[in-house]
Amino acid sequence: DVKVTQSSRYLVKRTGEKVFLECVQDMDHENMFWYRQDPGLGLRLIYFSYDVKMKEKGDIPEGYSVSREKKERFSLILESASTNQTSMYLCASSLWNRGPTGELFFGEGSRLTVL
């Protein structure tokens, strides 16, 4: 069974702390994504990566960075957490293809609260 695993389901951090959200997939997928999900705003793409050490900004990259040192692992980093980064963070992966198939595989999410 395909699986995307996010290391923490719930986190509580203080303003200014550095936060790491980890995501691991076991499907040998090339593409990996970080979205944040907020009520009334849906899912918004933060960053994505289509290969090891490659990354591209999504629609809302400000305040975030990412790291992809290994194919199966994609980390989201909040250098200095702020209260407006309180949200649900979703990691996803997909297979590189000749054209999009729309098949993203999602983790269960990490709910981050910044106090």
Added chain:
Amino acid sequence: AQSVTQLDSQVPVFEEAPVELRCNYSSSVSVYLFWYVQYPNQGLQLLLKYLSGSTLVESINGFEAEFNKSQTSFHLRKPSVHISDTAEYFCAVTLRSNFGNEKLTFGTGTRLTIIP
């Protein structure tokens, strides 16, 4: 750039009644369209997709969606809903020109609540 509008944020429906969740998209070029479902406390999963061919696509659990190019819509329908359909549903779009990656743009979601 492409965008997706889901007109209803919440839809309550009685069990065994029909339902339609609306989705409209905006794009100046050809697109692919998708519906994802998120059950409580879970991640999203693909429900159905339109890539090409027949404009009516179906899922394994009785949902269907029809691509209507003239109305730029991709509404999701089910003739008779069940309690287990309670979830949030997201419409998504990507450009046909997206080569190799799945950079989707999602709508704001519709929360479907089934009333016993």
